Amino acid sequence: MKNSSPIWDVVENKRHAFFDLSDRIWDMPETNYEEYRSSEEHARLLEQDGFRVERGIAGLPTAVMGEAGEDGPVIAILGEFDALPGLSQEAGIAEQRPLVDGGNGHGCGHNLLGSGSMLAAAAVKDYLAANGLKGRVRYYGCPAEEGGSSKGFMVRSGVFDDVDIAISWHPAAFAGVNNPISLACNEINFHFTGRASHASATPHLGRSALDAVELMNVGVNYMREHMPSSARIHYAITDAGGAAPNVVQARATVRYLVRGRTLPELLSLVARVKKIADGAALMTETTVRSEIVSGDANLVGNTPLEELMYANLERLGPPDFDDRDEAIARKFQETFSAEDVAASYGRFGLKPQKNQGLCNLIFPLNAGDGTLVGSTDVGTVSWVVPTVQMRGATYAIGTPGHSWQLVAQGKLAAAHKGMEHAAKVMASTALDLLLDPSLIEAAKADHKGRLGETPFVNPIPDDVEPPLPEKNND
Structure with missing residues (x-):
């Protein structure tokens, strides 16, 4: 030394x-x-x-x-x-x-x-x-x-x-x-809800939440060409709606991790991803609910x-x-x-x-x-x-x-x-x-x-609770 x-x-x-x-x-x-x-x-x-x-x-x-x-x-x-x-x-x-x-x-x-x-x-x-x-x-x-x-x-x-x-x-x-x-980031769950039905006998009566997840993923993948090169977006399907292929999946959840170089960039990207989720729900006649899980500032x-x-x-x-x-x-x-x-x-x-x-x-x-x-x-x-x-x-x-x-x-x-x-x-x-x-x-x-003129916005909104294990929420 x-x-x-x-x-x-x-x-x-x-x-x-x-x-x-x-x-x-x-x-x-x-x-x-x-x-x-x-x-x-x-x-x-x-x-x-x-x-x-x-x-x-x-x-x-x-x-x-x-x-x-x-x-x-x-x-x-x-x-x-x-x-x-x-x-x-x-x-x-x-x-x-x-x-x-x-x-x-x-x-x-x-x-x-x-x-x-x-x-x-x-x-x-x-x-x-x-x-x-x-x-x-x-x-x-x-x-x-x-x-x-x-x-x-x-x-x-x-x-x-x-x-x-x-x-x-x-x-x-x-x-x-x-x-x-x-990179600033948000981790967000997108919960899609559709309508279950027999996939062979009455497929026309079903509305697939899993289809909505897949369409959302396709939409976000097309978006990658039109976002800053420093940004990153990753996803994982956390609930595919069940293991039975003969049932139209009435629920499905995909978790997205959206990252941007700055807080403003992140917030803009999150807004765009949410629009794609809304579009996927519209195309499949399902509904979607987003839920922020966590977030970090740059x-x-x-x-x-x-x-x-x-x-x-x-x-x-x-x-x-x-x-x-x-x-x-x-x-x-x-x-x-x-x-x-x-x-x-x-x-x-x-x-x-x-x-x-x-x-x-x-x-x-x-x-x-x-x-x-x-x-x-x-x-x-x-x-x-x-x-x-x-x-x-x-x-x-x-x-x-x-x-x-x-x-x-x-x-x-x-x-x-x-x-x-x-x-x-x-x-x-x-x-x-x-x-x-x-x-x-x-x-x-x-x-x-x-x-400077950039106000701090905590990427974790005030209404989001920490994702504590269930046993801690008694």
Whole structure:
């Protein structure tokens, strides 16, 4: 490492408890809004570490918040802990071997994400207390990032209203400041209702809801030629109306995920998709009802925060991976395609290197062209609070996202080292902001200037409730 910092020493002294937390969360992979054990593990460690803890914030049973410090600015550090379905995998081996057939797995590294963010918050807490400094640090444990949009519901409930700055990170192949580009999105169910009938004896009396779904899909596919190249639209038929081909299907549901570069672009695309659904219903003499399930805003960047975080990254240098870490990473690379590895470099604007298993550099600011991006509910937070994120190197270069290979690497020493590295950068960035209020003011001025004349519209309407499991709706 190039330099040292007292708060990095605090991170190092506290890291093992948070490595253990990350491993425990890996061992209990829970999906959207079902992260009861994971949330409680986070809450328990927050309490043990001296935070003031609130469970069930924003009306979300698995959302948790810990606060420490008094007076002064409020710095929020955002964490996640949800897993993905169908990615169960044994840890540490470069061979697909599920622990539970069809089970869940941490295929996006959120076991590391939440634990690393809490480690950073805990280090800031200890540093403020030891030095008698004013300021408050909050850890937000946010559930259901993978399609559940919890942060959007949290923004809507006002839990970020008094936050000055938000900081977060995400596991990745390379370390650097996140290029603040993502797609705004809405996930929408289209429920078609028709009329059942005998498909052979009286087909003329039936009105097929499944026909309506198929016609809608055809219409949206034709629309693709006439929408911005940055937009994305995906769909899945979630209810085909039954398995009997001799019955005209009286019901059918298709779920659409509509993505746009900006909130206005998204809202325009959603309106067009709804018109196509209405047209499909008209053609089939069925009715259609749309239901928004979730939604994320696009990320709003912040130059002062990004430059500050990048300065801390350069001061710290890349993660301290050793020869054993590198050898294990290369074993995993044997399971990737050449295209996987090339895409991993390209995403961060880097030239591919031969015989490199793990990150050994900090990728430059604004790296990559932003053409291949997804969506995140951190985007919604970034519209109401100046926000900055980093990417932390925790797995082999070329690891496909949402894959068994990513799950398998979630408890390796390299994952822990990358998590610690990210925690140090987030902690020192937060401390810089608390020690120099002018940095906060510069970030707020930048944020205000970016919003300009574009009003914030939460992509989750006020009448949409979180998609909680049925057992939570008693």
